[in-house]
Amino acid sequence: MLVKLHEELTKGSRIEFSKIAETVNASRVRQKEESAREAFPSSAKLKFYLKCPREFGVIKAEMRITPDGGETEILPFSTEDGENFSLLYDLKHKGAGLFYYETVLCRGKDSLYSTTCDNTEITFADKKGTPVRLLVYEDGFTTPDWFYGGVMYHIFVDRFRKSGKSMKRADAVNENDWYAPISQYARVPGAYVKNNLFYGGDLYGVAEKLPYLQSMGVTILYLSPIFKANSNHKYDTCDYTEVDAAFGGNEALEHLISECKKCGIHIILDGVFNHTGDESIYFDKCRKYGNGAYKNPDSPYRDWYFFDENDNYSSWWGIEILPKLNHNNDNCLNYFAGENGIGAKYVKEGIGGWRLDVADELSDKFLELFRKSVKSVNPDAVIIGEVWENAADKVAYGKRRKYLQGKQLDSVMNYPFRKALLEFLLCKGGEELARELNEIYSSYPPCVANCLMNIIGTHDTERILTALGDKEYGKLSNRELSNHKMTETEYETGKKLLKIASAIQYTVYGVPSVFYGDEAGMEGGRDPFCRRAYPWERQDAELVSHYRRLGEIRKNGVYKNGEFRIVGKGNSYIAFERYDKKTRIVTAANTDSTPVTVPFSGKDLLSGKKFNGVLQPMSAVIVRCK
Numbered sequence: 001m002l003v004k005l006h007e008e009l010t011k012g013s014r015i016e017f018s019k020i021a022e023t024v025n026a027s028r029v030r031q032k033e034e035s036a037r038e039a040f041p042s043s044a045k046l047k048f049y050l051k052c053p054r055e056f057g058v059i060k061a062e063m064r065i066t067p068d069g070g071e072t073e074i075l076p077f078s079t080e081d082g083e084n085f086s087l088l089y090d091l092k093h094k095g096a097g098l099f100y101y102e103t104v105l106c107r108g109k110d111s112l113y114s115t116t117c118d119n120t121e122i123t124f125a126d127k128k129g130t131p132v133r134l135l136v137y138e139d140g141f142t143t144p145d146w147f148y149g150g151v152m153y154h155i156f157v158d159r160f161r162k163s164g165k166s167m168k169r170a171d172a173v174n175e176n177d178w179y180a181p182i183s184q185y186a187r188v189p190g191a192y193v194k195n196n197l198f199y200g201g202d203l204y205g206v207a208e209k210l211p212y213l214q215s216m217g218v219t220i221l222y223l224s225p226i227f228k229a230n231s232n233h234k235y236d237t238c239d240y241t242e243v244d245a246a247f248g249g250n251e252a253l254e255h256l257i258s259e260c261k262k263c264g265i266h267i268i269l270d271g272v273f274n275h276t277g278d279e280s281i282y283f284d285k286c287r288k289y290g291n292g293a294y295k296n297p298d299s300p301y302r303d304w305y306f307f308d309e310n311d312n313y314s315s316w317w318g319i320e321i322l323p324k325l326n327h328n329n330d331n332c333l334n335y336f337a338g339e340n341g342i343g344a345k346y347v348k349e350g351i352g353g354w355r356l357d358v359a360d361e362l363s364d365k366f367l368e369l370f371r372k373s374v375k376s377v378n379p380d381a382v383i384i385g386e387v388w389e390n391a392a393d394k395v396a397y398g399k400r401r402k403y404l405q406g407k408q409l410d411s412v413m414n415y416p417f418r419k420a421l422l423e424f425l426l427c428k429g430g431e432e433l434a435r436e437l438n439e440i441y442s443s444y445p446p447c448v449a450n451c452l453m454n455i456i457g458t459h460d461t462e463r464i465l466t467a468l469g470d471k472e473y474g475k476l477s478n479r480e481l482s483n484h485k486m487t488e489t490e491y492e493t494g495k496k497l498l499k500i501a502s503a504i505q506y507t508v509y510g511v512p513s514v515f516y517g518d519e520a521g522m523e524g525g526r527d528p529f530c531r532r533a534y535p536w537e538r539q540d541a542e543l544v545s546h547y548r549r550l551g552e553i554r555k556n557g558v559y560k561n562g563e564f565r566i567v568g569k570g571n572s573y574i575a576f577e578r579y580d581k582k583t584r585i586v587t588a589a590n591t592d593s594t595p596v597t598v599p600f601s602g603k604d605l606l607s608g609k610k611f612n613g614v615l616q617p618m619s620a621v622i623v624r625c626k
Contacts, residue, residue: 016051017122036120039135039445042091050085057107061085068098068400096138096405098393100131118438133443135392138406143447144380149560150219151551152513156459157224157247158198158232159533160516161205166248172196178533181483185528195231199533203252207259214263217551222268222355229277236277236321240342257350266352273336274361275316275324283323304332327366337370344373347381359385360396367408384453387412392443404448411451418456425468425497425591434569441509441564450561452510456501459531463524469494473525481525496618499546500589503620506550507587509564519547553605553622558583589620600625
């Protein structure tokens with residue numbers, strides 16, 4: 001790890017800082033290697049090395065390590081020659097947790113302090129800066145190996161494929177024209193909308209299109225909520241034991257699980273366990289079921305919710321149709337996270353795992369019990385949390401979370417990646433993207449980095465093509481957005497940038513998650529306009545071909561658990577490599593209007609042609625180097 005100083009302090013010299021980590025791998029083989037990571041199992045031993053030229057006048061060096069919320073421990077480096085310093089730090093007495101450390105070089109009258117901007121590169125200055133974040137996780141923490149190197153496909157079920165085998169809802173607005181624009185929307189963003197407009201997509205329809213998904217290299221299906229609910233999005237669950245009849249019911253899920261197993265595809269369900277719908281069997285505001293909690297003190301579900309003395313109840317973000325669940329109640333907690341809870345039930349039936357909605361609002365107790373119950377059924381089931389920030393040191397509702405310390409989540413949705421990628425593509429933020437990629441990679445346990453859910457679009461965001469090509473959509477009203485389309489020029493601009501975005505998404509550490517239709521050229525602004533019906537007869541063939549090629553490239557073993565390193569960066573340029581003992585593949589992207597010369601060459605796996613080291617404007621390459 002190269003360390004830089006302010007120019008006035010260095011006079012051409014440099015301080016070198018490195019770290020050797022001694023760990024035990026999954027096969028119980030002890031290994032030592034130099035590491036730029038800052039996440040280690042609790043059995044690891046870290047040895048830090050400093051090389052300080054004498055001209056810096058360093059008398060002694062010390063490391064200051066602070067457990068999150070605890071007292072700072074000051075540890076001296078040892079040295080025999082005044083230039084080379086070392087320090088052994090054994091984590092076995094610390095246990096899992098979050099720590100911060102800085103290195104201080106004492107020079108007599110003053111001191112130099114380490115600081116970092118990306119949790120990877122260390123610099124020294126004469127003032128205190130940002131300490132390094134060190135995550136210590138449970139010894140033996142692993143994540144499902146089958147997830148690594150895969151391709152995830154995110155389906156909003158009502159809008160993907162209509163089989164005609166499922167019943168229409170009598171109490172809903174049923175749209176018969178698959179390609180009709182979204183006609184139901186809030187008067188203004190954020191206002192109430194019933195969301196009972198159905199296009200007819202179902203789980204049988206998903207099963208019909210498995211050959212198409214296989215052709216895209218898909219190995220993981222992430223389904224939007226499928227349980228009985230009144231809305232098309234189904235985040236207002238009515239009954240967790242029933243798949244909605246509009247989606248084909250429980251039989252359709254059984255069928256899809258069976259067909260996916262034949263294809264080697266795992267299914268991830270959306271677990272909405274922080275709240276229910278107000279018309280659920282548990283809450284029953286409409287008095288349809290007769291035993292719900294609403295205005296019924298004798299209901300077995302009464303203590304599953306938060307009521308005051310006036311019978312008012314707490315709801316998610318103040319949305320009345322989504323009453324918040326009380327996981328402090330043991331019956332409620334066990335219903336979802338217990339040994340025979342909802343989480344375990346569907347894993348027993350054959351799903352590959354869960355994506356947990358609003359994970360920030362699920363308690364440590366809930367997450368730990370949920371993991372224990374799910375993993376007891378299938379240790380290889382995956383648990384992914386919806387977390388919008390860096391999950392290593394996330395604070396939610398005033399409390400530091402422990403998501404990635406080995407007892408809760410396997411992975412999270414990588415929203416920081418999406419944000420930084422858009423900045424690079426739209427605002428010449430190559431250096432910021434490199435910083436974010438380094439920070440996440442160094443902060444997370446390797447087994448988490450390998451299975452990160454790398455998103456560039458979801459049901460909660462505008463379509464990626466629209467975000468990249470349409471500069472006006474954010475200014476439009478919902479009425480205008482309902483039938484809005486980009487101009488041909490905007491579409492082509494968005495398409496060029498999407499090819500770059502997807503090349504990066506498919507080759508960084510973690511797993512790409514494609515929101516249904518992004519690969520087909522779908523447009524759309526904010527919710528609900530990002531949820532249009534899949535254009536089966538109107539796909540962009542060029543984009544589909546591009547994504548198929550990316551799916552083929554993903555099959556290279558280096559994308560399963562190969563190392564990651566930034567090898568170039570600039571305002572409009574980034575390059576990173578994935579490598580192991582046998583393979584080195586470099587992805588490079590240029591969003592400028594002029595070419596960029598890069599110090600590598602080889603075969604471009606995207607085009608199939610030889611790459612001679614000149615990266616063309618508005619382009620990306622994935623180069624297998626010799």
